[in-house]
Amino acid sequence: MVSTLLEVLVSTLxxxxxxxxxxxxxxxxxxxxxxxxxxxxxxxxxxxVGSCLIASVIFFPAFKGAWSAHELLITLFLFLTAPISANMIAKAHLHRQGRGIDPNPMDDIAAGLPETGVGSGWATFEGEDSEKLDLNR
Known part of the structure; x- marks a missing residue:
């Protein structure tokens, strides 16, 4: 009964x-x-991918009798690095958006980003050198 339940759980994952x-x-x-x-x-x-790795974490101790932390560490690494890399890619894209790279008509930013600088609401552009930043070159 328990092995059937574990098989269904692993298969579902x-x-x-x-x-x-x-x-x-x-x-x-x-x-x-x-x-x-x-x-x-x-x-x-x-x-x-995290779901498949969790299925592997459940399968090997239950059916093969061997536990390994590799899948758990890969899952943890994946869930930590994916949002960080997406944030970095998005910031780089925003900084280059004013140069006409990859505009999305659905975003209403095809003509460029709004004004930047202190108090504008664009945190990635604010700072000491925000006046020196020229996106329209």
Whole structure:
């Protein structure tokens, strides 16, 4: 009874993970701009791969009798690094957006970003040298 329940749990996690990995990969290829394409690999695919790794964490101790922390560490690393890398890619994209790179018509920023500087609300552009930053060159 317990092994059947564990088999169903592992199978469900694998199917769940495969589905989300597929949807995330599809979103990565089908979204119109870089900022929308970030959602596929950083949110959905991370959930899918994490689900497959959790299934592996459950499977090996339950059926093979060997426990390993590798899958758990990979899952932890994945869930920590995906949002950080997405944030860095988004910041780099925002800094280069004023040069006409990859505008998304749905964002209403095809003509460029709003004014930057102290008090403008764009935290990535605020600082001591914000007056020196010229995005329209």
């Amino acid at each position: 694998l199917v769940f993970g495969g589905f989300f990995a597929l949807v995330g990969s599809w979103g990565l290829t089908r979204m119109p701009s870089l900022m929308t394409r970030l959602h596929g690999p950083t949110k959905v695919t991370t959930l899918g």
